[in-house]
Amino acid sequence: MEDRFARTFEAVRPELTAYLCRLVVRPQLAEDLVQTAFVRLLEAQDRAPDSIKDTRAWLFRVATNLALDELRRHATWRETMVADLRQAAEDNPDFAARSAELVGSPETKVVAREHLAACFACTLRNLPERKAAALLLKEVHDFTLAEISEVLQASEAQTKNWLQEARAYMRARYQDTCALIAKKGVCYQCVELDDFFRANHGNPLPASGDHMDARIAILRDIRAESLGPWHRHLLGLIDDLL
DSSP states (O other), rough: HHHHHHHHHHHHHHHHHHHHHHOOOOOOHHHHHHHHHHEEEEEETTTSSSSHHHHHHHHHHHHHHHHHHHHHHHHHHTTTTTHHHHHHTTTOOOHHHHHHHHTTTTGGHHHHHHHHHHHHHHTTTTHHHHHHHHHHHIIIIIIOHHHHHHHTTTOOOHHHHHHHHHHHHHHHHHHHHHTTTTTSBBBOOHHHHHHHHHHHOOOOOOOSHHHHHHHHHHHHHTTTOOOOHHHHHHHHHHHHOO
């Protein structure tokens, strides 16, 4: 039975790690929480579900609760984190040297799309933790309203309200700060990084349409992909900033 759970866990691990990384915005912490969730699965194997689908849901539920506990203990966060991370990176000679080594490399080919996802996570982190989790679980990882309500120990009506409020907040923040589409705002780092690393993909968002939905579509597309080395190193600077 332990081998079966291990195989299921390995199948779910990439998606679960990406989810937690976007929820806690610290790659090493996300990986530690995923490993803790697996230990909990092994400890509860007599009571754990049998199917892969149900085991996936079980792991997401346990991992979400672990992440929420962590976020409550360390609630400090800066609304300006995306800009602050950029400044910290530019002021760090070691980071600048590592960045220069990655210019033109396959690891940075989709750096603009990766940065959009990292920016989404940093912006989402400003929300109360259960609103953030609800948005990721529903829009990126395809959990139902009933399943999310069970994970977050809330009514479906409350969960639905959290989803609506989270979307409204994210949309408003991007309208104020993102210059990719409206050509106004303070941030267009995605395109800057694409140019710096010579990725030649340009703006990761479409020229028209609902850009909130476009961002979520990108997150869905890479929901089981690990961070590239540059973004992993960038988000590693968060501990120093906090």
